Amino acid sequence: MPRLNPDNIELAKEILGRYPRPKSALIPLLHLAQEQDGWVTDDAMEHLAELVGCTPAEVLGTCSFYEMFKREPVGPYLVNICHGISCHLLGADELLEHAEQSLGVKTGGTTADGKITLEEAECQAACTEAPCLQVNYRYRYKVANEAFDQLITDLRAGKLDDEIPPHGTLARRATRQHIPADRAAGPAAVDVNVEPVWLSRNADASEAKG
Amino acid sequence: MTDTAPARDEVSTVTVTVNGTAIEAAKGELVIDAAERNGVYIPRFCYHHRMKPVGMCRMCLVEIDTGRGPALQPSCMIECTDGMSVETESPVSKKAQDGVLEFLLVNHPLDCPVCDKGGECPLQDQTMSYGPGESRFIEEKRHLEKPIPISQTVFLDRERCILCDRCTRFAKDVAGDPFIHFQDRGNDSQVNTFPDHPFASYFSGNTVQICPVGALTAKPFRFKARPWDLDQVESTCTSCSVGCRVVIDSSRDEVLRYSGVDSDPVNWSWLCDKGRFDFEYVNDDGRLTEPLLRTDAGQDLAPAKWSYALKTAATAIKGGLDRSGPAGVGIIGGARLANEDAYAWAKLAKGVIGTDNVDAQLDDGLPAAFVLGLPRATIDEVCAPGGTVVVYAPDIKEELPVLFLRLRHAAVEDGVKIIELAATDTGLTPLADSSLRVRPGEAADVVAALFGSGTAPEGVDPTAFFHARTLLAGGARVTAVIGRPSLAESADVAVAAAHRLLELVPSVTFLPALRRANVFGALDMGLAPGILPGRVTLDEGRAHVASGWSLATKELPTETGLDTRGILEAAANGKLDTLVLLGADPLADFPDRDLAERALTGVRTLIAVDLFLNESNRKADIVLPAAGYATTEGTTTNLEGRVTTLGQKITAPGTARADWIIAADLAGHLGGDLGVESVAQLQDEISRVAPSHAGLAAALADPANRDGVVVPVPAGPPQPPEHAVEGNPADPSHRGAAEGAPAEPVLLADGEVPGERLEHELGPDPAPATVTLPAPPSVAAPVRDAYAHRLVVTRKLYDHGTLVQHSPAIAALAAPSSPLRLNPADLDRLGIASGDRVRVTSERGSLAIDVVADSGVPKNVAALVLDQAGGAAGQLLTAGSLVTDIRVETQS
């Protein structure tokens, strides 16, 4: 199971440099690990423990608190079918049953070709569009069985690659993980109360305007 | 934590009303503590008075009114404020307790009948006392794999866990080993380790003791006994010289468990895993149960009757005396013994046999006169907030583990600054504010530079050096921990360093760090050359001790005898007739194995007194079985000089006898009379004869002194020490548990006051002055040639010593072998890869050994762990040399 690759180690160092305490960088680093492999491997967690200076058990404690960090392999497409109350009333159960049958897996499982992982989810805040689902957290609304099958066919054929990158890929990697020097606040000393950089920057901006 | 609001430190009291009664509480005191101090016990699971509160379990909810009306609040999180009113038994508080317990039991399996904790379980007890009696939950409980091993010694049953965060807080905050952590979330929350990363902490057993349910259990105790079948007695751990207070639990004449007792000046209820789990050796089948005798050279040791064995031993000693006089007899060892045993043996050696060739240390510590003459500090003094501690000692985490916990707390929570002088990284290094790499042999120079005005000595990192200077510039009170950091370095180096420190900081006090069990008691009792019982020298104390022993002064040795190295050298050269190994295994423990081998072969008669056969005493002519730990009462002395009581709980194996009885028997067979018949009488005599121990018996008998008495006993009425109070009778870490089983009354059954006897029995003879610090040795480390590595030899907690190896739960934790550790840059320079086998040559010998890279070892230094199982260290060291240089070469 892989640790972070050399490129990501560089990125990890950049991310670490943004925090006054290395341990504070744990969440963005876990995202980085998940982006690299599609899920967070044990080796990656051990590597992160080395990078932030804590024990692997502590990394696991943080990682396992968050549902969206996967600690088992998932396919490049993670399909979450909502079973909140609205979706439930409008056929989510039937959709889920159809999905299980057409994919040949139970909820939580990954298809034989390793491409699709099926999960149930709580309300996804699109109740007016029930029943709905997400593929790698991208919505599909009012999904009928046929639309579901079409979606799966398209995913497998790579037709949606532009819209739906593989599981773990951060939406705005460039802005989330790389912060340009002029936008970075820089780590403040932990025990000193200094005015946050963004505050003074905003003040400067409004002065310039006004 | 130190720089929190200064208001906390102001001593002031507030008045709080608890259940209608006004009580005084310290400002900042937690409600749960203030109530308990005043006899109102508030139930709790997560709160432990030695750890920071977290408010995790909600069991301690009580109605608290601070003027805005009563509201339920966790009393473990709320500090007392003036005028506060607390109701712990109101209907609302009761309902909260009901509710919390019902909730905690939602997922609890209630498998009390098969649970080790049943009978001493806070969850069980508090459910009975405070719970609703029934549950409204009918849903399925959660199911998880029944106990999973989280380490070699600890099992975790996650179904039973109530997620109180005690074990995890202990691991992180107290031990600094956060290898267990909460994982997952909500209903799936659980304590666990990272896959394949066990809870490998030297302190893991403490989590078993503080777990308020049966979730954590210790392998050696699982399914062994029911708590109500256990007998308890309070005692002291003698597995190292920290002297942690313990409760010994036994059943059917077998020791089953030790638990830590909350002794405020020493161990705060914690134990290390070696101390906790090595009770197994006490019951081990391999214990010696009868005397063994070798009738003819070349024959095996065979069982013999005591009377015959003693007579044979006495005849041998007498023969030796006839042939070579008292100087022909030597005694090595005694650190395993209780104070009374050590005293009896000292009396036998110096008063009856007349030899001063007696040494409780195996050339692995510091000279007795130096240790006894040092201005001493207690653990509390070293750990007092605001101080600075200079450490030149063995790896404290490995050798004196609970002292490490105290120092860790001092550094992390109380702002104590640690300046470590060490040849390599140690377990203490991460806690040190400044850790200076000092080349073996050069400690005194570094001390001189650090406390004087020089620049950083060669080889010492200037940044760390000047940082240490800055720390010292603050003028904080300085204490020191002084010991022998490496067996490859002569004790003179540490002694010279301590002298330098004393010159430059005259107010400094020292905590001596010798590791062996009761080595301090043995030295105090005179098991060292030139020393008589009571910290007096042979010359100063001769008249006083002789009169105490009813001897003529000329019957005591006239000249200072040999230390262990001298004794072994004499034996090797055929100058020693009889050698007694008093619980010593020189082949394993004496740094110079070659000398030890020649000595055991060269001596005419070898007599051993021990618990087990070991490599050395297998060569003996006479082996006498000693009764050992938990079989006799007595006292022991820790590194502070604190004397505490030892409890008796079981009978000795077979016909094994207490060490003091063996000494008395031998004296009888030698035509002398030790004049001792019981431990109490010995204690009485020690209080009379040993100047540093005057008044000890009376002081120890005072129940206020159950945490022990630091000798010399201060004049005036002893101050009762502060006792942590916690009333949960099910938790042996609290005083409450031990209350039911007080240590057996010590001393003076007839109610005599030793002070009075001191006067009339000793007459006009004034007590002699105790040992003063001898003059410093001169040390000049030889120049290391550019191709050599200077050797450092240290010890690990788990080793191949007899006691660990007879304790199955921890025996396997000793590393099978120890490689030579070198700096990666040195390996590169030599063209050797980590893991290669190399040839190592010292002045003493040459051998092949694996080498590994270790960046904690500085360049030009080589590090090795002493491995009693015939390992490398003993083959490379020459007794008495100041430092040891080795050559490392690829094997051709």
Ligand code: SF4
């Ligand atoms: S295992 Fe025991 S000590 Fe640890 S959280 Fe669970 S109940 Fe508390």
Ligand code: SF4
């Ligand atoms: S630190 Fe020493 S005295 Fe304390 S439990 Fe461990 S071995 Fe025993």
Ligand code: FES
């Ligand atoms: S119930 Fe499905 S999105 Fe809200």
Ligand code: FES
């Ligand atoms: S004891 Fe107060 S919340 Fe647990």
